[in-house]
Amino acid sequence: MNRTFWYLIALLLSFCVDSFGFTKYVTHNLNLRYEPNAHSYVLTVIPKGTAVTIEEDCKCLWVPVEYNGYVGFVSTKYLSRNPVSHHFKSNISKRSKYKTPYRVNSNRVRFYTNVYGNCVQSPTTYSSKPVGATALCRDGTYSFSQNRRGTCSHHGGVARWF
Template sequence: MKRGIILFFSFLFSCLLNAQLSIQQDTIRYVMANLNLREAPNTTSAIITQIPKGTQVTIDEDCECKWIPVNYNGYIGYVSTKYLSKEKIECNTTYNNSTSIKYYTNSKGERVQSPTYYNSAPPGATALCRDGTYSFSKSRRGTCSHHGGVAKWLK
């Protein structure tokens, strides 16, 4: 009798565990390209932050919709579903940028690289700006001021 009860509860526990794992897998997606997290489900709404390619995000439920709310690093916003995948994305770790690098002179007279778009955080970057650029500011004051503010401090 004891053996039967133990087997029953073992079976019940394994079913619940498998169901929970299935639910968790259904709510995980991977970003297929650097992706803007937006305040509303459209391309004209404000950008909260940029999610790097290959990043895992959490969704509430799977749907066949164009936009879906996601949770990324404590930010909740909307992304286009055409840039999400159930499969983990392999991403390169190169620091390519698609624009020419510009510089400015800060208030201390130092030459500093202007915020620039990169595939991932390059060496020397101090912050990720809300528009998806990486800042190389040497002080926190005014960092990303013309780029929507700081989304995340890196150092």
């Protein structure tokens, strides 16, 4: 019963939160990178013309994006407010050597701006501990908090710090 209750709450919240965010369109086949820099390894390629949702329409060089179960960063110079007409297939296979050992178990990864002004991934369910996780919440999600205050506060509190 408790697990079903939390699932229904999460589902309801996902419908409420999905109305926020900004839709951008990929102008070229775009590398989804593990870290926000051009030297970070490529998780996958987002095809030209794909619509992606970003949480903040900022003047950042890099923004976090969730695409096809992967969570990473894309360069904002390849994102447009206007739809792109042509779709091209990626040259990089989804089974490339850069694939991470874990996949996102939720439909959408969310981000928030923390007290330091950094864009941080909200607690998310993964099949195993992802790189960068700072805590395991009591509801089974992994937190990426950069400040212990309030970590996992809407997820039953912290079960374990990393």
